Amino acid sequence: MLEDKNQEKTSLEKLGEFGLIDHLTQHFKIQHKSTIKGIGDDAAVLDFKDKKTLVSTDLLIEGIHFDLSYMPLKHLGYKAVMVNLSDVYAMNARATQITVSVAVSNRFPLEALEEFYSGITLACELYKIDLVGGDTTSSTTGMIISITAIGEAVEEDIVYRSGAKPNDLLVVSGDLGAAYMGLQVLKREKEVFKVNPNNQPDLSAYSYIIERQLKPEARKDVVELLGKLNIKPTSMIDISDGLSSEILHLCKQGEVGCNLFEDKIPLDPTVISACEEFKLDSTLVALSGGEDYELLFTIDQKKFPDLKGNPNFTVVGHITDKHEGAHLISRNNSKIPLTAQGWNSFAKA
Numbered sequence: 016m017l018e019d020k021n022q023e024k025t026s027l028e029k030l031g032e033f034g035l036i037d038h039l040t041q042h043f044k045i046q047h048k049s050t051i052k053g054i055g056d057d058a059a060v061l062d063f064k065d066k067k068t069l070v071s072t073d074l075l076i077e078g079i080h081f082d083l084s085y086m087p088l089k090h091l092g093y094k095a096v097m098v099n100l101s102d103v104y105a106m107n108a109r110a111t112q113i114t115v116s117v118a119v120s121n122r123f124p125l126e127a128l129e130e131f132y133s134g135i136t137l138a139c140e141l142y143k144i145d146l147v148g149g150d151t152t153s154s155t156t157g158m159i160i161s162i163t164a165i166g167e168a169v170e171e172d173i174v175y176r177s178g179a180k181p182n183d184l185l186v187v188s189g190d191l192g193a194a195y196m197g198l199q200v201l202k203r204e205k206e207v208f209k210v211n212p213n214n215q216p217d218l219s220a221y222s223y224i225i226e227r228q229l230k231p232e233a234r235k236d237v238v239e240l241l242g243k244l245n246i247k248p249t250s251m252i253d254i255s256d257g258l259s260s261e262i263l264h265l266c267k268q269g270e271v272g273c274n275l276f277e278d279k280i281p282l283d284p285t286v287i288s289a290c291e292e293f294k295l296d297s298t299l300v301a302l303s304g305g306e307d308y309e310l311l312f313t314i315d316q317k318k319f320p321d322l323k324g325n326p327n328f329t330v331v332g333h334i335t336d337k338h339e340g341a342h343l344i345s346r347n348n349s350k351i352p353l354t355a356q357g358w359n360s361f362a363k364a
């Protein structure tokens with residue numbers, strides 16, 4: 016689709032690498048005192064004073080992690096930032112800077128990269144993030160994006176994946192499975208479009224799940240809320256690969272077991288109806304779907320009154336001794352071992 020319109024668009028060759036970098040990054044403003052030097056030198060200079068620095072990076076490859084036939088570039092830019100910020104928030108830290116590296120082939124005109132950067136701009140504005148650097152190069156085939164997120168926290172606040180203790184409660188923010196079901200709808204529409212390009216689909220019934228797939232939000236608000244509630248989780252992880260795989264990470268690193276209750280898993284009603292339509296089991300979708308970018312954490316039972324009744328949180332289970340293993344307690348009360356069916360980029364389709 017991009018090729019057809021390239022005639023009226025600006026080729027990247029015209030600008031050259033430095034012109035392109037300038038053009039794409041000129042409007043970004045520095046918002047943090049910790050950013051001493053941002054874009055424009057050989058390296059960014061940051062100063063976190065007496066705080067600890069957190070660094071997390073992700074690589075996104077066209078055709079593996081995203082499909083431009085249903086992912087608008089603006090959304091892709093926004094989502095690529097969210098995916099990285101989510102990892103910093105999962106440490107109970109504040110995200111402050113990002114670097115963005117991108118490789119594209121000559122099928123991408125300047126306007127395509129402008130779209131991509133408009134999503135990055137929006138994410139930086141809404142989440143108060145400084146863009147402090149990156150790299151720009153060409154690719155022979157698809158688009159490649161690598162974003163590094165940097166954050167800060169006082170040492171005592173940092174929450175690791177390890178640290179869950181028997182009898183701790185297992186808590187998730189938001190609801191699960193929506194991003195995966197949004198992807199199913201988008202994939203189906205792509206097939207319909209191939210057969211009948213004139214078909215104008217009415218996707219309004221799916222707007223929530225499609226938005227969760229195309230425009231996820233990292234849970235900065237949850238980290239702030241936990242701070243206000245004076246709750247420091249004993250362990251935490253973000254849900255990128257599906258609840259099951261993330262729970263197993265917490266159990267493994269904390270050397271504990273857990274019971275997860277199927278009837279407690281938070282599901283949006285539109286996820287339940289989409290699962291019925293696609294003949295998928297909603298529990299399996301929540302366990303293995305991925306890309307929810309919610310936070311999964313454990314808290315001491317004593318802290319339960321502090322988050323009880325808060326609509327942002329659902330207690331889905333509790334931590335047990337290691338030898339008890341990690342289980343799903345199903346609706347009919349059978350005990351099923353949890354397996355990591357998390358999304359595996361090396362699995363054969």
Ligand code: ADP
Pocket residue numbers: 033036040053054055056057058059115116117146147148149150151
């Ligand atoms: P170098 O030759 O040292 O790699 P570059 O010319 O690639 O330097 O980059 C110049 C400046 O622009 C650096 O500050 C770099 O971090 C920044 N930069 C390069 N590409 C991007 C990008 N895609 N997004 C944001 N900043 C970028």
Ligand code: MG
Pocket residue numbers: 149150151
């Ligand atoms: Mg460079």
